[in-house]
Amino acid sequence: MAVQPAGTPCWADAMFTDLEAAKRFYGDVLGWTFGETSSQYGGYTQAYADGKAVAAVVPTVPGREDRSQWCLYFASPDAAATTAKIRENGGEVLTEPMRVSDFGTMVIAREPSGAVFGVWQGDAHEGFEAVATPGAYCWAEVFTRAPEKADAFLSGVFPYRMKEMADGHVDFRLFDLGADPVLGRMRMGEEFPPEVPSHVNVYFTVDDCDAAVARAAEKGAVLRFGPMTSPFGRFAALTDPQGVVFSVIDVTFTEGETPDFEDA
Template identity: 75%
Template sequence: MAVQPEGTPCWADAMFTDIDGAKRFYGDVLGWDFGGAASEYGNYTEASVDGKAVAAVVPPMPGQEGQSQWCLYFSSPDAAATAAKIREHGGEVLMEPMEVGEFGTMCLAREPSGAVFGVWQPGTHEGFEAKGTPGAYCWAEVFTREPEKTDAFFTEVFPYTAKQMEDDAVDFRIFDVGDETVLGRMRMTDEFPPEVPSYINVYFTVDDCDEAVSKATGQGAVLRFGPVTTPFGRFAALTDPQGANFSVIDITTTEGEMPATRPV
């Protein structure tokens, strides 16, 4: 795939203390194959489906051990400029822009309500080589208790236009880059335990949501929500055996009409 427009999710990775366990789990649930670990880059290991790069796993550096979580990266033509915008609009830069060989430049940050994300300025590694196909990334949502802060931040840092879903039951907003919808934002309700911080939930595409859930829970994952069929697909939210949240979605199985939205 070509370099993605600024603000488009372009890559995802996660740190796992048990890398072999992560490989077994995601290999079974999502059909991932894994390349060799790049020792010069902290044993960063790329995952692929049908030879196309879809994500990566990496062991934590000494002193960084903790609960695993998926990190979503947004494309940027200039990571340093994006880092400056992040600071200017109330975010925190957790890792300054750093060149990763010829592959590109990365930066890690936290938006004002607490969700961690990455910025990727592509070099030879442009990001996802597949999207929306079984095993590949499909979608992401920011879960936050402070949507006003989150909404203002993302529309200032990235060239987003926003639309609000007209549904009294949920506070949900979507962000577009040009004509493409690239990100959702969900207000966290009281159903979320207070100790759960804001986070970005990534969705991976599967052929059969129920089968993927069965495989995941059979390997020790916790089913958090679903499976449920929506106008966007049949999906379920899971926590993997090492604590990382993610969702699986079958985008071919849909039900109901798309909800109305209004520009904001």
Template identity: 75%
Template sequence: MAVRPEGTPCWADAMFSDLEGAKSFYGDVLGWTFGEASSEYGNYTQAYADGKAVAAVVPPMPGQEGQSQWCLYFASPDAAATAGKIRANGGEVLMEPMQVGDFGTMCLGREPSGAVFGVWQAGVHEGFEAQSVPGAYGWAEVFTREPEKADRFLTAVFPYTAQQMEDDAIDFRMFNVGDETVLGRMKMTEEFPPEVPSYVNLYFVVADCDDAVAKATKLGAVLRFGPMSSPFGRFAALTDPQGANFSVIDLTTTEGEVPRTTPV
């Protein structure tokens, strides 16, 4: 598998104070199995879908206990250079580039409207071993109340071209790397409680959205939105029992026509 082009989502992980609880929940909802915890790297534990690495879970480091959240990493050929671009364009570097053995180099940033994300310069760990199949990462969107700030930042830090969806009901923009659409940006509406900060929402693929929602809510997750069918698939937004937001999507159940977009 080749290293992904700069700006392409390439990995996801989350900190959970109850690691065994998280493994049980996502194992049931997404069908994940888990590798051995790597004590050398803070008990970092990879999750697998059908034998392929798709994400990781890790207990919080001392002093980092708080609400769990998923972090999406974007590919970079040079994490230090990307950190410089984050700073130069009004973002904040939360964790300086750090080499993780021979796996690669990571860095954490926050874009100007508040969403936290990761940067990954691949070494031997090139990222997702599977995508867009059940149990794997499928899509992500930056949810923000200040789209102008987020849009300006994203296109300055990564080599994106952008398209605005022609829809009066929502303010939605898509970012491309070459011909591939890799990320969405949604303006948060008044429906979002004011205390909810900007965040990156990850979609994990499932074979049946309604079935996944039923399993998740039975295990203590909160259904935030959906299930709803769209031209892109049938999806729902959830908050897991430890407070991490994520979405599930069945890519095979589509409804309606894909909206038109305008280059911006």
């Protein structure tokens, strides 16, 4: 696997109060299987789709149960340098650059509008072994109540080119690396309860959105939005039984014309 450009989403993990329940839930909904739980790394457990590493789950740290959420990591060739940029652009470093054996170096940070994310300087573990296939990561969007802060921060830390939706009816931007969009940013409106903070919404690929939603609901998830068909696929937003937000998308089921974007 080639080294990915800085700012490329490259990994996702989440903390859960009940790790075994999380494994059962995501195994049923996304078809994941799991590797051995590593006591050396705090119970970190990799998830696999069709034999390829696609995410990880880990027990919550005592006293930090409120931090249960999917954390998206962005690739960096130099975690220390990216950490400096995070601070220079008004972000908060929650976990300083930390070497994880020979796997790589991680950083956890919060952008100025409140969304938590990770930085990963890969070594033996470079990141996702599959994307945009059933069970694997596909896409992510930063949902924020202060888009100006988020936009300035993200484009200051990573070499993104920003594009905004041309019709102006929706405050949504794409962040590109070269010709390929790698991340979206959506302004949170009144449809989001005030207690919902800015966050990164991670999308996992499924081969049938409606069937995945039905499986999730049967296992205790709450449907937040959708299923809805778009030019990018049929998707839905869910909250899992432990309160962790995520989305599912069937990228093969599309409808409508792709909206126009212009340089921001």
